[in-house]
Amino acid sequence: MQSFLDVLALSSAALLHGVAITVAVSAIAVAAGLVLGAAFGLVLTYGGTVMAFPVRVIVDVVRGTPVLVLILACFYMPAGIGLSPGPLTAGALALSVFCASHVGETLRGALLAIPLAQTDAAGSIGLTFAQTLGYVLVPQAIRQIAPNLVNTAVEIVKASSLLSAIGVGELLLTTQEIIGRSFKTMEFYALAGGLYLAINLLIATGGSWLERRYRLR
Amino acid sequence: MEPILTIKDLTKSFGTHRVLDGVDLDVHAGDVVSLIGASGSGKTTLLRCVDLLEQFDAGEIRLDGELMGYRSDGGRRMRLSGRELARQRSRMGMVFQSYNLFPHLTALRNVMLGLTKVRRLPAAEAREIAEHWLDRVGLANRQDYYPSAISGGQQQRVAIARALAMEPRLLLLDEVTSALDPELVQEVLLTIRRLAEAGTTMLIVTHEMRFARQVSTRTVFMDQGAIVEEGDPAIILGEPRSRRLKEFLSSMAN
Numbered sequence: 364m365q366s367f368l369d370v371l372a373l374s375s376a377a378l379l380h381g382v383a384i385t386v387a388v389s390a391i392a393v394a395a396g397l398v399l400g401a402a403f404g405l406v407l408t409y410g411g412t413v414m415a416f417p418v419r420v421i422v423d424v425v426r427g428t429p430v431l432v433l434i435l436a437c438f439y440m441p442a443g444i445g446l447s448p449g450p451l452t453a454g455a456l457a458l459s460v461f462c463a464s465h466v467g468e469t470l471r472g473a474l475l476a477i478p479l480a481q482t483d484a485a486g487s488i489g490l491t492f493a494q495t496l497g498y499v500l501v502p503q504a505i506r507q508i509a510p511n512l513v514n515t516a517v518e519i520v521k522a523s524s525l526l527s528a529i530g531v532g533e534l535l536l537t538t539q540e541i542i543g544r545s546f547k548t549m550e551f552y553a554l555a556g557g558l559y560l561a562i563n564l565l566i567a568t569g570g571s572w573l574e575r576r577y578r579l580r
Numbered sequence: 581m582e583p584i585l586t587i588k589d590l591t592k593s594f595g596t597h598r599v600l601d602g603v604d605l606d607v608h609a610g611d612v613v614s615l616i617g618a619s620g621s622g623k624t625t626l627l628r629c630v631d632l633l634e635q636f637d638a639g640e641i642r643l644d645g646e647l648m649g650y651r652s653d654g655g656r657r658m659r660l661s662g663r664e665l666a667r668q669r670s671r672m673g674m675v676f677q678s679y680n681l682f683p684h685l686t687a688l689r690n691v692m693l694g695l696t697k698v699r700r701l702p703a704a705e706a707r708e709i710a711e712h713w714l715d716r717v718g719l720a721n722r723q724d725y726y727p728s729a730i731s732g733g734q735q736q737r738v739a740i741a742r743a744l745a746m747e748p749r750l751l752l753l754d755e756v757t758s759a760l761d762p763e764l765v766q767e768v769l770l771t772i773r774r775l776a777e778a779g780t781t782m783l784i785v786t787h788e789m790r791f792a793r794q795v796s797t798r799t800v801f802m803d804q805g806a807i808v809e810e811g812d813p814a815i816i817l818g819e820p821r822s823r824r825l826k827e828f829l830s831s832m833a834n
Contacts (some may be wrong), residue, residue, distance in 0.1 A: 369801065483680065485682075490666060
């Protein structure tokens with residue numbers, strides 16, 4: 364019987380590849396989620412009833428649905444209209460929409476919490492509404508939600524493990540394959556857990572560094 | 581000489597409650613007009629209408645002859661676009677009761693924002709102008725502080741610098757000392773007095789009767805959305821004619 368270290372040596376390349384997929388798909392989801400989420404948040408807050416309604420439906424459905432269901436839906440449902448996205452595309456899409464819904468809702472809350480007096484003050488020096496958003500309201504909202512955004516990024520990394528269900532070769536699926544061959548169940552689940560923890564600690568540390576760097580608090 | 585600000589028959593209601601009821605007022609260059617009256621008399625609403633922060637139902641406001649906030653479209657009265665409103669607002673300055681500084685920007689950046697984004701000056705020039713105005717209000721040594729790190733009086737002086745840096749034709753001040761601790765009121769009043777001496781045209785809503793008397797060239801008393809008496813501050817405040825002004829002044833004295 365092989366020792367844990369022997370198996371680790373043999374499978375380290377596969378594990379690193381799994382980590383890379385986990386990090387890459389999470390990064391794509393967070394980046395796309397921030398952009399889309401910012402749009403969601405602005406439309407929800409200032410879009411008026413008609414424009415905000417479809418976004419409200421998307422956000423509520425996504426937030427009210429288990430992430431796994433969302434992932435399976437993104438993978439299997441496009442077949443109904445003749446599309447067949449690969450697991451990685453479908454997974455990245457599901458996580459992006461999940462991330463965007465959380466960012467959108469959080470941004471809306473933060474924007475609504477800024478006193479109207481700030482809008483008055485910006486208007487009184489002659490800023491247009493778009494300038495008021497860009498230079499006064501959004502910067503304040505971002506400072507407010509920065510810790511929340513870091514949490515969302517951590518949630519996305521954890522949720523990316525669910526992509527193993529549709530066959531994306533990320534960290535969890537890779538780990539399960541190694542266990543399937545070597546039967547070192549305890550060791551490799553512990554290792555996978557440690558790697559997830561390490562990724563998330565890096566995100567948290569990087570987040571607080573950024574907050575200090577840009578005086579967000 | 582043409583007045584800087586002309587208000588004619590200004591009328592505004594919130595629901596069935598008429599907050600402004602046919603206000604007429606002219607402000608000439610160099611005038612310091614103090615607006616006094618009880619809470620709910622319409623003073624602040626009048627100021628906010630002039631700064632185009634509130635819409636109004638009828639009447640007109642002109643700044644240097646230009647119709648403010650609305651245009652006439654085939655006899656119909658239409659609110660101007662956001663961009664037009666912003667352009668008109670940039671020609672007036674407003675200082676608010678609760679300062680309303682931008683908390684994420686330093687004092688200097690608060691003053692610079694309008695210069696770089698509205699007047700589109702290069703950063704170096706905007707910085708020079710902002711430093712000049714912060715110096716004028718006695719805060720050259722606080723320019724890199726965030727609003728949360730300075731006193732209320734200092735914040736209000738930054739707000740005054742922020743408004744003046746835009747070189748407004750008219751400065752509107754809305755109870756600018758009401759939110760301040762008593763010991764901080766004088767530094768702000770002194771700043772305003774210096775501006776008055778330098779010829780800044782101002783429309784001031786205030787509850788400080790002594791200040792109104794000392795600093796203004798004209799005092800206007802409002803009650804229930806209308807102007808009841810106006811004229812020389814010493815006469816308005818010293819020899820009130822109407823019963824309502826007499827009652828108001830005696831209530832302020834107590």
